[in-house]
Amino acid sequence: MHNQFKAVGLSYKKTPLETRELFSMDQKAIKAFLNLLNDYSEISEAIVLSTCNRTEIFYSSPTDQFDTILKLIGIAKGIEETQNYAQYFFSFAKHEDAVLHLFNVSIGLEAQVIGDLQIINQVKNAYQWSADENMAGPFIHRLLHTIFFTNKRVVQETAFRDGAASVSYATVDLISELTTGIQTPKILVLGLGEIGEDVARNLENIASKEVFVCNRSIEKAQALADELGYQVIDFAQYESAVAEADIIISSVTTDEPIIHKSLFATNKVMSHKYLFDLSVPRSIEKDIESVNGLLLYNIDNIQAKASKALEKRIAAIPDVKSIINEAITEFGSWTQEMEVSPVINKLKNALEDIRKNEIARHLKKISPEESELVDKVTKSMMQKIIKLPVLQLKAACKRGEADSLIEVLNDLFNLEKQEEQLKK
Secondary structure, rough: OOOOOEEEEEOOOOOOOHHHHHOOOOOHHHHHHHHHHHHOOOEEEEEEEEEEOEEHHHHHHHOOOOOHHHHHHHHHOOOOHHHHHHOOOOEEOOOOHHHHHHHHHHOOOOOOOOOOOOOOHHHHHHHHHHHHOOOHHHHHHHHHHOOOOOHHHHHOOOOOOOOOOOOOHHHHHHHHHHHHOHHHHHHHEEOOHHHHHHHHHHHHHHOOEEEEEEEEEEEHHHHHHHHHOOEEEEEEHHHHHHOOEEEEEEOOOEEEOOOOOHHOOOEEEEEEEEEEEEEOOEEEEEOOOEEEEEEEEHHHHHHHHHHHHHHHHHHOOOOHHHHHHHHHHHHHHHHHHHHHHHHHHHHHHHHHHHHHHHHHHHHHHHHHHHHHHHHHHHHHHHHHHHHHEEEEHHHHHOOOOOOHHHHHHHHHHHHHHHHHHHHO
8 A cells, every 4th residue: 555656647738628528537437437447457446536627547556557547448438549648648656746646636736727616526526436436445535534634724724715716716706796685696608618618617606596508509508508407598599588687698709799788778777787798809898888787897807806816826825835745744654654554463463362372371270350350461561562662663664664673573473474373
């Protein structure tokens, strides 16, 4: 287990979207893939994190499993010749590098938007799916709980998660603020390109709302609506949908505005309507606020809000890294101690076996009360005898000198032979 943790994967940093989509896995696919790893690889533990920005496999194995993982992903996803995509994959064969990378990804340092608010929940899901398939052993359990505790420290002690640091997050954050007085706001998302779809997905964070999605390709709108529980508007009907909505978010690709003041000429605005123009060029007439009750936010307004949050997050990075380093150091101490725990157990078992045999040989004729007292005294003696070797082993681990002490204890107490006898 010690020094066997590795990572393989691809991310937005050097992998085009179409390739990331090809290797993306949902819950069902991840669980099927984990079972393939269990059956056809030399991997004892694994966790698979797959989002729109990355698909990464973290695993424990004494050997590099890069080629095997690529083949099994191909089987799980029905992709032939996965080696053709090997150039897009990274590999961390060194234990320390893989551990640090999982920390950085989970906390949000590797996110496309620094401090991504969603990533920690995605990691929690990945961990749960790994546990469901019995692919999360002692190492991954301890590592992930250390990461979750570290994330809490980052939230509580730094500004790394403050504010909305992407256009889509900032848009939804502002919508949430503006609609506090509306019981169930009607929200129209017009245009489902990358930013429009991202906004639509982030709207899930608003508890009470009615969302309508409208796109030139109704098939894409329907697929997204089915996934998120939204309603679909045919693009030919977008004008009436604009008139009905409390919030209009437009990211339509167009050369000229498609939302004009005239749309509201025959529809008296009874209360405020909030319009968000995320298109470049603009898709909403720039002087639309001349209509009473209409309030417009453009891409520059939203980006300014996001940029301020991003600056705060970037400034907090040194503090975040310091917290991560502390957590990794603590986790490393536990990992080193786990390396010697089998030896400690063997030593305890060997001494306990000696104790029981001697009691059985010499104390056959004493009373039950005397036997109980002898048992108590000899147990106390064994605990005191073993305390110093255990402390020395743990200290040797921290110094990186455990191997020599383990060898001495094995020879001194013949632990391998003792263990074999106990199994018989």
